[in-house]
Amino acid sequence: MKLSLIGHNHKYQIESLIKIFFPTVRFSDHDQSGTEKDWVITRKKQGKHHIYLLAIACLNGKKQAAHFVMAQDVSEQEARLQLCAALYLALSRLLNRQLPWGMMTGIRPVKTVHQLMEQGNSPEQVRKILKTKYFVSDEKIDLCLKTFSVQQRCFVMECQPKVFSLYISIPFCPTRCSYCSFVSQAIATKASIELMREYVKNLIAELAVTGEIVKNLGLKLESVYFGGGTPTALSAELLEELFVCIQKHFDLSQLSEYTVEAGRPDTITLEKLQVLKKYRVSRISINPQSFNDEVLRNVGRKHTAQDVIDCYQMARKLGISCINMDLIAGLPLESLESFQHSIDQAIALQPENITVHTLTIKRSSDFYAAGEKPNRNSLVAEMVSYAGNHLRQAGYMPYYLYRQKNMIDNLENVGYSKPGFESPYNVYIMEENQTILAVGAGAVTKLVDETGISRIFNYKYPYEYNNGFSEMIRRKQQVVNFYEK
Numbered sequence: 001m002k003l004s005l006i007g008h009n010h011k012y013q014i015e016s017l018i019k020i021f022f023p024t025v026r027f028s029d030h031d032q033s034g035t036e037k038d039w040v041i042t043r044k045k046q047g048k049h050h051i052y053l054l055a056i057a058c059l060n061g062k063k064q065a066a067h068f069v070m071a072q073d074v075s076e077q078e079a080r081l082q083l084c085a086a087l088y089l090a091l092s093r094l095l096n097r098q099l100p101w102g103m104m105t106g107i108r109p110v111k112t113v114h115q116l117m118e119q120g121n122s123p124e125q126v127r128k129i130l131k132t133k134y135f136v137s138d139e140k141i142d143l144c145l146k147t148f149s150v151q152q153r154c155f156v157m158e159c160q161p162k163v164f165s166l167y168i169s170i171p172f173c174p175t176r177c178s179y180c181s182f183v184s185q186a187i188a189t190k191a192s193i194e195l196m197r198e199y200v201k202n203l204i205a206e207l208a209v210t211g212e213i214v215k216n217l218g219l220k221l222e223s224v225y226f227g228g229g230t231p232t233a234l235s236a237e238l239l240e241e242l243f244v245c246i247q248k249h250f251d252l253s254q255l256s257e258y259t260v261e262a263g264r265p266d267t268i269t270l271e272k273l274q275v276l277k278k279y280r281v282s283r284i285s286i287n288p289q290s291f292n293d294e295v296l297r298n299v300g301r302k303h304t305a306q307d308v309i310d311c312y313q314m315a316r317k318l319g320i321s322c323i324n325m326d327l328i329a330g331l332p333l334e335s336l337e338s339f340q341h342s343i344d345q346a347i348a349l350q351p352e353n354i355t356v357h358t359l360t361i362k363r364s365s366d367f368y369a370a371g372e373k374p375n376r377n378s379l380v381a382e383m384v385s386y387a388g389n390h391l392r393q394a395g396y397m398p399y400y401l402y403r404q405k406n407m408i409d410n411l412e413n414v415g416y417s418k419p420g421f422e423s424p425y426n427v428y429i430m431e432e433n434q435t436i437l438a439v440g441a442g443a444v445t446k447l448v449d450e451t452g453i454s455r456i457f458n459y460k461y462p463y464e465y466n467n468g469f470s471e472m473i474r475r476k477q478q479v480v481n482f483y484e485k
């Protein structure tokens with residue numbers, strides 16, 4: 001698509017907006033003499049008393065335009081927003097299509113609600129802003145406002161600089177799912193088992209150094225979260241070594257959450273669950289993704305729907321107090337009826353948390369490379385609506401949500417919870433209002449205070465992490481510098 005920007009430099013925002021309509025589009029500069037049928041022109045013109053903002057879009061020879069006139073003294077940010085609005089209107093008229101999230105491209109819509117409320121707006125004013133400025137649908141505004149009110153009720157949303165969560169990255173999985181875009185290593189070979197042992201040894205050292213820093217700075221640990229990957233891809237012995245290390249180096253007395261994403265049922269054994277229980281893990285994930293075996297096979301998951309149910313019942317018998325189940329809307333071969341069955345089945349099991357994801361097609365997934373076709377858009381929107389309605393009827397409320405690039409139909413991921421079982425970590429990581437100290441490959445520490453966020457990046461891949469381990473330890477010093485500045 002040919003793209004022309006005149007009188008402004010909002011290339012990133014204009015391109016991001018076009019991508020919500022055309023996720024795989026590629027851009028080139030506009031050439032008036034070219035024969036390209038698809039093009040967009042956006043223009044900001046400074047007049048004597050006003051600013052003129054114009055967008056024209058042309059697809060297959062058909063054109064639509066929209067424009068706004070604003071006062072001279074509006075901020076650059078407001079002018080940019082209005083230019084994007086003109087483009088959104090031109091594109092949606094041309095395609096005869098309204099998007100559920102309108103022109104919102106950010107991944108944290110509830111954070112926008114927080115900011116608008118902090119500026120003194122009432123919920124009704126926020127509703128009006130989201131509807132008229134961003135063109136968000138009533139359904140998604142309701143979702144945002146409900147999520148916001150659950151967060152207000154359940155969590156301290158103001159930044160508390162001395163309170164933190166600990167994230168431990170376990171980037172290993174038994175096999176790789178075809179839609180996966182995470183840095184996660186399949187562990188089928190002997191070499192990868194060796195890599196994993198070495199990795200845990202280094203992780204223990206990084207945890208010890210982090211624990212020492214935390215102690216010296218007098219920080220208070222609120223939640224521990226093992227993510228990945230699939231943490232239960234580790235053996236029971238390696239898991240126990242990590243739990244012992246955490247117990248030794250951190251004060252767990254004020255913990256409100258201890259989560260291990262068990263995730264794949266093909267990694268869960270009674271022995272591992274017993275270890276989790278012994279070290280007081282309070283929340284685990286057992287993720288069906290779908291309760292349709294054909295869908296699971298097709299995406300490379302080596303377990304059945306019945307395996308999920310068996311693991312769930314095993315964890316329940318052991319008394320794990322909070323269980324989350326992830327489902328994905330839009331997987332190939334999933335019909336509306338089979339997705340509805342998955343939601344109904346999850347509700348029937350009564351886990352405390354159910355998280356509904358929308359399939360995202362990332363370039364780093366096998367799925368993208370194989371040119372797999374996801375479900376058609378409107379069907380996925382119907383799946384997501386069904387999930388929201390039925391979960392709410394069953395007593396689950398949305399408590400965090402986020403969006404990613406390349407989600408089908410520009411939809412969202414939503415964490416639902418029975419009252420009183422909301423995961424603090426999921427809220428803090430999304431709303432970015434608490435420090436997260438992160439260890440392991442691919443982990444990103446986020447240091448949060450009133451002035452903003454500083455990040456420390458660990459090496460991405462397990463072999464890089466093992467090889468560059470001393471550098472990882474050196475970077476931890478930045479935590480001390482942050483608190484002592």
Ligand code: SF4
Pocket residue numbers: 172173175176177179180181182184228229230263264
């Ligand atoms: S279980 Fe999760 S992290 Fe592992 S391969 Fe599948 S999608 Fe990726």
